[in-house]
Amino acid sequence: MTTEAATIGLTHGGSEDTGLGHRGPESKSIVVPYGFWLFVLSDMILFSALFATYASLVTATDGGPTTNQLFDRTLVAIETMALLLSSFTCGLAMIAAKRKNMFWTQGWLIVTGLLGAVFLFIELYEFAMMIEEGAGPQRSAFLSSFFTLVGCHGAHVTAGLLWIGTMMAQIWAKGFKDHIIRRLLCLSVFWHALDIIWVAIFTIVYLIGTLP
Amino acid sequence: MTEDEDNLLDVAPGIPHSNIVSETVAYVIGLALALILTGVSFWVASTSTLWGPGVAVGLVVLAIAQMGVHLVFFLHITSGPDNTNNVLALAFGVLIVFLVMVGTIWIMAHMDANMAPDPAIMNLQMQH
């Protein structure tokens, strides 16, 4: 009997099918992504609190700049394209990783990271422009909530880039071991979730926010 | 598991496939749908094709559709081993997101409505 079977404890032939749990504990390849998915959901709840804050404070401009005066839809469109494409290339990286192909995995991961960096660069540029024209986060409650919501997402993207870099190093040094693949899976879940949050941001903050 | 030649391109995301082409095509379809939905969002927001107050609603619907595309085509939420727990967890998350956002907006709107008027206006009112 294998160690895993003994760990699971299947000492007699099959229990009756009592639904989940009749097999015993699930394997790591199921447990780890599920746990990470739960963490991602808690992160989404964090963003929902930031969205709720933004919605409450969007009109609290204290006589200062408003959404219509500040947001540039062209820049947002480019950011959106970059992040969406990076989600796609991340998926391609996962397909390559499943086949343990070093070249394509690293290749698509680099592209994903570069597209993420493009997104960040544009966002930082936008922030710098706004601060320069006196529309920084200390100007009003609306601007505080804008910078925090969008900035928090940007911080998550930054963390994602660091993670991509770390994973590329680990894959190169250790190959496609089981736990490395699991981590890649978690990274891709994280990266896709970031794009989901961005959909909410560009819709609510930039599009609905600048309707005539 | 047998796969006919015809089914190589069968890319319904709910079916786990071990074929590189069908997996890739799934992502391509997801990307295409997302691009279309994003494009429509930007377009809806900039033209007056939709009735004014309906634009915001339309944008929200499009956003939810885009999130759905991501969940199904990129995150494979409907496939994968024991995906029921994943979907249940997502449902729980969506419920909380809804409670937090709608609850806060509803409460804060009422609070703002019940606030005393601006002191400047109050002064004017009191001068009569």
Added chain:
Amino acid sequence: MSVIFGKLTWDAIPFHDPIPLITSAVVILAVAAIGILVWRKGWWPYLRDEYITSTDHKHIGIMYIVLALLMLVRGFADALMMRLHQSMAIGAAQGYLPPEHYNQIFSAHGTIMIFFVAMPFVIGFMNFVVPLQLGVRDVAFPTMNNVSFWLTASGALLINISLFLGEFARTGWLAFPPLSEKEFSPGVGVDYYLVALQISGVGTILTAVNFVTTILKTRAPGMSYLRMPVFCWTSLASNLIILAAFPVLTVALGLLMLDRYMGFHFFTNDGGGNSMLYMNLIWIWGHPEVYILVLPAFGIYSEVAATFSGKPLFGYRSMVFATMIICVVSLMVWLHHFFTMGAGANINAIFGIASMVIGIPTGVKIYNWLFTMYGGRVRFTVPVHYLLGFMLLFVGGGLTGVLLAIPPVDFITHNTLFLVAHFHHVIIPGVVFAIMAGYTYWFPKAFGFMLHEGLGKAVFWCWFIGFNLAFMPLYLLGFWGGTRRLQHISDPTWAPWLHVALLGSVIIGAAIVLTVVQLLYSIKTRDQRMDVTGDPWDGRTLEWLTLSPPPHYNFAVLPDVHGEEAYWTRKQTAIKEERLIDEPDYQPIEMPINTPTGVICAFFATVCGFAVIWYIWWLAIVGLIGAFAVFVWYAWQDEHEHIIPVEEVRANARERRRIRMEHLHKLSQST
């Protein structure tokens, strides 16, 4: 302000305040003395290997509970100081605590009791018990479990450092703006509060991820959802609430930090800020928080009721259903904490009704416990004392809650002593009694010997009498207009009631002292109360299958579960057939290795947190980089498990079987 030391100067040490100065000196000396004693006796390697770096859920659970007990002493000291001061500050008398000091004490009392006593206790019990009851070897993510504990400890450490370096927040346990904004609280107190809670909050969210995954994805073979013990169901519900609510706490505290540190305008009076938004966000977390505490408490009561009545829990399915309803509805009632803030009658009505509705599933639970005991052969052990005390008292506390849920009533009683009485009335019989019951109930499983029963009953009576004396007068005082958090009492007719409350606090103090005495005495005389079989209470759930304490891997072979009350049915079969199940085929067992990741990560988190509080920016960056580096170093390791050889597994298992056979023979001889 300097670059090297930030805001930190010699003035941070409270040379002019005798109470914190002397307390700090005593604590530092005591910690140093214990450290030297441990070193001299050569206990450090044992502590390091068995506890500090342990990934064993049982030992992590014990560490949580030790932390909670230590912080209970400080939280209670704050309470006693408040009671003493209020008794001495009536009419012309001024008490001994100036307002700026008194305000720190009530803020520290609430913060410590909720975040660093009740939460660690509850999480500690869940850690110790849930994997055992599920029939598995550990939680889903053992290393992350270790990290969670040490992050919580880091938060507790920072709160304690505030006693001798700087000050604590004066803003109550929830730090409402605008008072908690930079303009009105320029000192470090609020920053200590915010940073400590953010750090420990991360640990708590990770715990929730861990336990939801464990309960939903890793259970013994045959244990379907409806065969799980009720304590596991309540742990699931509690952790789901943590997952839902703690991110909102992170946001609320984070936004306040942004206001204070970077001049943002979320909750300020100027710039368009809205302090009511903070109230809304913090209570979206704050209400579910109390259910995070009380649901596992209810689970403990369910276990105690069934075991000591000698009957299965009455209405298992309705209990599960009620638990999950409470889980969801608890996230829908938060506005009842600010009925008076002006949302208007309609919103108040809806949240008021929801708050009353949540009493219904709670009532279902009470009836289930009652019917569990009815017709059973109830043994009046110490845990049952707490169960009965809870059932008697908690209903009253819940009823005052229903009263408060009526907005017009709340307009009169909001923020009065009536409210203070209410929440202590539900938390002490609800959560604290359950903690004491669980502590007594599972102590033998953790350490292999029972606590002294007589002293345990004395502790209970001190809690029961002390609690009633300390808090019932507060209901009256609240009705008579007594506001909470008063540093001076102007109405001299309140004096007798306040003195009664002080007496009650002193009796609760006796309970805490007796708990320590009980522990030390029980350790000293443990040979008289050894738990030989591992099943001292004739238990019904799987943790009683093992010897006490269980081996690191819990079970030699994961038990096959065939019905509800997995262990009870197996035990009855064994008694009837007068034999154990056939000896299984033992295999080597893979268990996670120890890890220093948690304690080192928490060390850097503490360094970073301390630096942020005192504006020492270079140190904050060092702390952050250090924490990240530890994480990357850990992630780079390849081997995370070690194998326990089959000979060891077999030897332990055969010892257990031998003891159980002996016990079986004794049982059949006596019948």
